[in-house]
Amino acid sequence: MNSDELDVKKITVMLVDDHPMVQGGLRACLSFYEDIKIVGSTTEGKEALNKALELKPDVILMDISMPFMNGIDATEIITEQLDDTKVLIFSMHDSAEFVTSSIQAGASGYILKDTTSEEVYYAIKAVSNGKTHFSSSIAKVLVESPVRAGNEKLTTREQVILSYIAQGNSSKEIARKLNISFRTVEAHRRNIKAKLNIDSLAELVRYAVNHGLVES
Structure with a gap:
C-alpha cells in the first residue's frame, strides 16, 4: 500500500483561527495522531470560505472571533455549500448565545480552547463520523438553558x-x-x-x- 492510499483513510482538517500560536499548538498536538491530516489553515473567516471550497476538508476547526467575518457566519455559509464538511467550533466563548448561534449556523460540535489535545482529537473523530460533540461545560450550558417542552413524551x-x-x-x-x-x-x-x-x-x-x- 502506497502513501497516497494511506492518505485516503486520514481525516482531513482545516484550521481557522486568527492566533498563530493557537494554530501552532493545534498542529503540534494533532501531529501525534496518524489518522489526522491538516490540509490547510487561515486566520480569518472570509478567506476560510474560499479555502473550504477549494480543499473540501472533512472537518474545519473554527474559531469565532476573527477579522472580516466571524466564525459563526462562516460556518453557516460553509455548511450550506459543503454537505460533507463538518464544522467544529473551537472557541474561548462559553456563553449560551455563542453556543446556540453556532448550532443554528450548522456546527456539529463546540469545544473550548482550554480542552485537552485528546478531546480535540476525539471531537474531530466524532463530527467526521456524523456525530456531535460538546465540551462538558458546553453541554452543561445547553442543558441549563431553558427548553420550551410540552408535557407529551416522544415515542x-x-x-x-x-x-x-x-x-x-x-x-x-x-x-x-x-x-x-x-x-x-x-x-x-x-x-x-x-x-x-x-x-x-x-x-x-x-x-x-x-x-x-x-x-x-
Whole structure:
C-alpha cells in the first residue's frame, strides 16, 4: 500500500483561527495522531470560505472571533455549500448565545480552547463520523438553558429520529438509515416540534443533549 492510499483513510482538517500560536499548538498536538491530516489553515473567516471550497476538508476547526467575518457566519455559509464538511467550533466563548448561534449556523460540535489535545482529537473523530460533540461545560450550558417542552413524551421512533436530527442528518439521510420514506421522516419531524413546542434546530439539539439522545 502506497502513501497516497494511506492518505485516503486520514481525516482531513482545516484550521481557522486568527492566533498563530493557537494554530501552532493545534498542529503540534494533532501531529501525534496518524489518522489526522491538516490540509490547510487561515486566520480569518472570509478567506476560510474560499479555502473550504477549494480543499473540501472533512472537518474545519473554527474559531469565532476573527477579522472580516466571524466564525459563526462562516460556518453557516460553509455548511450550506459543503454537505460533507463538518464544522467544529473551537472557541474561548462559553456563553449560551455563542453556543446556540453556532448550532443554528450548522456546527456539529463546540469545544473550548482550554480542552485537552485528546478531546480535540476525539471531537474531530466524532463530527467526521456524523456525530456531535460538546465540551462538558458546553453541554452543561445547553442543558441549563431553558427548553420550551410540552408535557407529551416522544415515542421511541421519534426519539431515534430526534437523535439523528441532532447529529446533523437531513430528512433524506434519516429516511435512508431507517429504511422509511422521506415523507414519514418529515411527518415525525413536525410531530416532534409540535409535541415539544420547539421550532429551532438549536433547541432540538439542546433537548436531545438534555435527555441523553445524543453524545456530548
